[in-house]
Amino acid sequence: MKALSDERVSLAHGSGGTEMNELIKKLGLSFRGDWKGFDDDSASIKLENGEELFFTTDSYVVDPLFFGGGDIGKIAVCGTINDLLVQGANPLGISLSLVLEEGLPIKTLDKIMSSIRKVSEETKIPIVTGDTKVMEKNKVDKIIINTSGVGLGKTLNQELVVGDxxxxxxxxxxxxxxxxxxxxxxxxxxxxxxxxxxxxxxxxxxxxxxxxxxxxxxxxxxxxxxxxxxxxxxxxxxxxxxxxxxxxxxxxxxxxxxxxxxxxxxxxxxxxxxxxxxxxxxxxxxxxxxxxxxxxxxxxxxxxxxxxxxxxxxxxxxxxxxxxxxx
Amino acid sequence: MNKEKIDEHLASIKEICVDIKREVVVMEVCGGHTNTVMKYGLREALPSNLKLISGPGCPVCVSSQKDIDNMIGIARSGVVVATYGDMMRVPGSTTNLEALRGEGAKIHEIYSTTEVMELRKKHPDIVFFGVGFETTAPMTAYLLKKGVVVYSVHKTIPNALKVLAESGKIDGFIDPGHVSTIIGSDAYKDLLVPQAITGFGVEQVLRGIKSLLELIRDDKKIVVNAYQEVVKESGNPKAKKLLDEEFVLVDSEWRGLGVIPESGLEVRSDALNAKVKYKEIIDKVSTPKKTACRCGDVLMGIITSVKCPLYRKSCTPKNPVGACMVSEEGSCQIYYKYGK
Missing domain, CATH: 3.90.650.10 (PurM-like C-terminal domain)
Structure with a gap:
C-alpha cells in the first residue's frame, strides 16, 4: 500500500514536525529576492543604512479559546512579538487579522480583544493595521487570528562552538x-x-x-x-x-x-x-x-x-x- | 526518580544474567513498557545476553484489517461515528479513517467516552468504534449500558500470551500494568511461564525485569506482582462485572497473530452491536489484501521493527503501512520516534 494521505492535507502537516517541513518544500515558493531567513522565526532584509528589517506572520487556531493563563488573543500577539525578538529584531508594529464565525458572541470577541490590548499596552508594541472577515456558521470554528509583525535590528545568529x-x-x-x-x-x-x-x-x-x-x-x-x-x-x-x-x-x-x-x-x-x-x-x-x-x-x-x-x-x-x- | 535504586536494579539484573549464562528473551507485552524502554535508552544499559522484545500490547496495532475496513465502510455510508485518535490512521486495505474524514465522513476523534455521551445529544445514532484491552473496555461497557451502538474490536490479553508462550521463543513476560489493574494478577495464573507485572516508570520497569529474571533463573513458572501499589489479585471487580454484563468472550482475529480463541470482547446485545445493525454494509466490504508488512512477526517478537523491509522506507509514521507504525504504542513507531 502506498502513501495513504498523499492526496490531501492531514492534521500531521500542521504539527510542526517533519511533515510540515516537507509540505513547505512542496509548496514551491522559492523566489525570495534579497530576503533571508525564510525558514527562521522571522525573515529579514538589509536596508541601505545597514539596519535589517524583520518580517514575520503566524495564524492561530486553538481549542479551547480560553485557558488558564491566557487565550487565543494573547498567544496570537505574543507569538508574533517573540518571533521577531528571537531573531534579533525590536518589534515596531503588529497587524491583526480576524476570521470570525457567524454567531460568535460579541462578549467572547471582547474578551479576546482585551487581552490583545493588554499585551500591546504592556509591551508598548502597537497594533497598527488589521482586517475582519465573517464566515457562515460552521464554515470556521469560532475564530482564526492572523498576526504579522515588523521590526528593526540585527540578526542574532552567531556560529556555535564546542562547549557553548x-x-x-x-x-x-x-x-x-x-x-x-x-x-x-x-x-x-x-x-x-x-x-x-x-x-x-x-x-x-x-x-x-x-x-x-x-x-x-x-x-x-x-x-x-x-x-x-x-x-x-x-x-x-x-x-x-x-x-x-x-x-x-x-x-x-x-x-x-x-x-x-x-x-x-x-x-x-x-x-x-x-x-x-x-x-x-x-x-x-x-x-x-x-x-x-x-x-x-x-x-x-x-x-x-x-x-x-x-x-x-x-x-x-x-x-x-x-x-x-x-x- | 531514584538514581540509587535504578543502579541497584541494574546491578542485580547484571548479576542474574551472569548466573543464567545463556541468552534470555524477555517480552514486554505492553506498548507503554516499550515506550519506557526506548525513552530512557534502557536496552543500551542491559547485559548483552538479555534480549528485550516488544510484544502485541498495542490495541490499535492488533486490530485486524478486516475490522478497520468494516469501520471505514460504516463511516463511509454516512453514519456518524466516534473513536480514539489512535484509530484514525490505522490503514485499512485502501484508506484510513483520517483520510475518510478529509473526504467529508462524519468521524469524531475523542479522548474519553464521556465525549461520546455529549456527541450523542446531537447525533442520537452515533456509533462508537471501541478499541483497547481490558483497560478501555469497561468505558465502552458503560456506553453500552447507556444504549450507545458499538463496533467492538476490544481484545483480552491472557489468551494472546498463551499463543506467544507456545511459540517457545520467549523465556518470560513483563505483563501489562494497566490491564492488570482490571483483570488482576490471578488472570495470568494458568499460563505456565515466568511473568512479572509492573508499572511504567523506569524504576518500576527495572524492578519488573529483575523479578522476572529471578523467576527464569530459578525456573519458576509463576507470576510475580511487582506492581502491588495498584494491582490486586482479583483486579477490579466492578469493572470486571461491567465487562461480563455487556460483552461476551469470542474468538478474535489479531493482526499478524491470526485468530486467537476467546480473546475478543463482542457486544452482548444484538441491538447495540454495530456488526449486526450494519450487516448489509459490512457484507459488501471487500476482503483485505496482503502486503510485505511484517507487523505480525514484530508482534510475535520474531523480528524487531528495524528488520522489517518496509521500516523507515515505505513505512513511516506519516505513511504507515502496518498498524505498528500508526500508534504511539506500536513498537515500530516507538523505534522510529527514538531514532532507531
Missing part, C-alpha cells in the same frame, strides 16, 4: 498541559506560559549567540533545527531540563512526550560558556526555573542527544501528531 551552553528560560510543557487540562476537564494549578519575551531578550541579547522561541514541535524540534543548520552536535541532560512536577505527571498519564510539547512564552538560547552564568542570572529574574540544560558537542554533528538517567539516546525531530495513548 544551551539555556532554557523556564519550565517546559506548561502551555500544553494547561490546554490539555481544560480540554479533558482535569483540575490543575498549571497555567499557560504564554508571554511576550521583550524584557528577557533585552536583558540577554548582548550575551547570547542565538535564540529560538519554543513553539509547535517543542524543544526537540527546535534543537534539531539548530543542530542541523549549524552542523553541530547538541547534548542535553534530562535531569537539568526544568519541568514542573505536575507537568511531568500529566504527560506521563496521557502518554505524551514532554520534549514535543508547545510553549508560548519560553525560549532556548545558546551562549559562550563564560557568559552562560550571566544569562542564567538575567533570565532567573523573570522565571526561577531558567537553567543550563546542555552544551554543544564535538561529535554527532546535526544531531541532538539526550542524557537520560540510564543512558544517552537520540532526540529526533518529532513526527506525526501528538495523540494521547489509550493503554
Amino acid at each position: 551552553k544551551i539555556i532554557i528560560s523556564g519550565g517546559l510543557g506548561e502551555h500544553a498541559v494547561a490546554l490539555l487540562a481544560k480540554r479533558f476537564d482535569y483540575e490543575t494549578s498549571i497555567v499557560s506560559d504564554s508571554k511576550a519575551l521583550v524584557k528577557e531578550l533585552e536583558s540577554i541579547r548582548s550575551d547570547i549567540k542565538l535564540a529560538k522561541d519554543i513553539t509547535r514541535g517543542g524543544l526537540a524540534s527546535i534543537l534539531n533545527d539548530v543542530a542541523q543548520k549549524q552542523s553541530v552536535g547538541l547534548l542535553i541532560s534530562e535531569e537539568l531540563i526544568p519541568a514542573k512536577k505536575e507537568v511531568k505527571r500529566v504527560t506521563e498519564i496521557l502518554g505524551i512526550d514532554l520534549y514535543s510539547l508547545a510553549c508560548e512564552g519560553r525560549l532556548v538560547c545558546v551562549a559562550n560558556k563564560d557568559k552562560a552564568e550571566r544569562v542564567i542570572e538575567a533570565l532567573r529574574k523573570f522565571n526561577k526555573d531558567a537553567a543550563v540544560i546542555g552544551e554543544v558537542t564535538q561529535q554527532d554533528a546535526g544531531k541532538v542527544f539526550l542524557q537520560t538517567i540510564i543512558s544517552k539516546r537520540l532526540l529526533p525531530t518529532p513526527s506525526g501528531r501528538i495523540v494521547p495513548r489509550i493503554c
Whole structure:
C-alpha cells in the first residue's frame, strides 16, 4: 500500500514536525529576492543604512479559546512579538487579522480583544493595521487570528562552538498541559506560559549567540533545527531540563512526550560558556526555573542527544501528531 | 526518580544474567513498557545476553484489517461515528479513517467516552468504534449500558500470551500494568511461564525485569506482582462485572497473530452491536489484501521493527503501512520516534 494521505492535507502537516517541513518544500515558493531567513522565526532584509528589517506572520487556531493563563488573543500577539525578538529584531508594529464565525458572541470577541490590548499596552508594541472577515456558521470554528509583525535590528545568529551552553528560560510543557487540562476537564494549578519575551531578550541579547522561541514541535524540534543548520552536535541532560512536577505527571498519564510539547512564552538560547552564568542570572529574574540544560558537542554533528538517567539516546525531530495513548 | 535504586536494579539484573549464562528473551507485552524502554535508552544499559522484545500490547496495532475496513465502510455510508485518535490512521486495505474524514465522513476523534455521551445529544445514532484491552473496555461497557451502538474490536490479553508462550521463543513476560489493574494478577495464573507485572516508570520497569529474571533463573513458572501499589489479585471487580454484563468472550482475529480463541470482547446485545445493525454494509466490504508488512512477526517478537523491509522506507509514521507504525504504542513507531 502506498502513501495513504498523499492526496490531501492531514492534521500531521500542521504539527510542526517533519511533515510540515516537507509540505513547505512542496509548496514551491522559492523566489525570495534579497530576503533571508525564510525558514527562521522571522525573515529579514538589509536596508541601505545597514539596519535589517524583520518580517514575520503566524495564524492561530486553538481549542479551547480560553485557558488558564491566557487565550487565543494573547498567544496570537505574543507569538508574533517573540518571533521577531528571537531573531534579533525590536518589534515596531503588529497587524491583526480576524476570521470570525457567524454567531460568535460579541462578549467572547471582547474578551479576546482585551487581552490583545493588554499585551500591546504592556509591551508598548502597537497594533497598527488589521482586517475582519465573517464566515457562515460552521464554515470556521469560532475564530482564526492572523498576526504579522515588523521590526528593526540585527540578526542574532552567531556560529556555535564546542562547549557553548544551551539555556532554557523556564519550565517546559506548561502551555500544553494547561490546554490539555481544560480540554479533558482535569483540575490543575498549571497555567499557560504564554508571554511576550521583550524584557528577557533585552536583558540577554548582548550575551547570547542565538535564540529560538519554543513553539509547535517543542524543544526537540527546535534543537534539531539548530543542530542541523549549524552542523553541530547538541547534548542535553534530562535531569537539568526544568519541568514542573505536575507537568511531568500529566504527560506521563496521557502518554505524551514532554520534549514535543508547545510553549508560548519560553525560549532556548545558546551562549559562550563564560557568559552562560550571566544569562542564567538575567533570565532567573523573570522565571526561577531558567537553567543550563546542555552544551554543544564535538561529535554527532546535526544531531541532538539526550542524557537520560540510564543512558544517552537520540532526540529526533518529532513526527506525526501528538495523540494521547489509550493503554 | 531514584538514581540509587535504578543502579541497584541494574546491578542485580547484571548479576542474574551472569548466573543464567545463556541468552534470555524477555517480552514486554505492553506498548507503554516499550515506550519506557526506548525513552530512557534502557536496552543500551542491559547485559548483552538479555534480549528485550516488544510484544502485541498495542490495541490499535492488533486490530485486524478486516475490522478497520468494516469501520471505514460504516463511516463511509454516512453514519456518524466516534473513536480514539489512535484509530484514525490505522490503514485499512485502501484508506484510513483520517483520510475518510478529509473526504467529508462524519468521524469524531475523542479522548474519553464521556465525549461520546455529549456527541450523542446531537447525533442520537452515533456509533462508537471501541478499541483497547481490558483497560478501555469497561468505558465502552458503560456506553453500552447507556444504549450507545458499538463496533467492538476490544481484545483480552491472557489468551494472546498463551499463543506467544507456545511459540517457545520467549523465556518470560513483563505483563501489562494497566490491564492488570482490571483483570488482576490471578488472570495470568494458568499460563505456565515466568511473568512479572509492573508499572511504567523506569524504576518500576527495572524492578519488573529483575523479578522476572529471578523467576527464569530459578525456573519458576509463576507470576510475580511487582506492581502491588495498584494491582490486586482479583483486579477490579466492578469493572470486571461491567465487562461480563455487556460483552461476551469470542474468538478474535489479531493482526499478524491470526485468530486467537476467546480473546475478543463482542457486544452482548444484538441491538447495540454495530456488526449486526450494519450487516448489509459490512457484507459488501471487500476482503483485505496482503502486503510485505511484517507487523505480525514484530508482534510475535520474531523480528524487531528495524528488520522489517518496509521500516523507515515505505513505512513511516506519516505513511504507515502496518498498524505498528500508526500508534504511539506500536513498537515500530516507538523505534522510529527514538531514532532507531
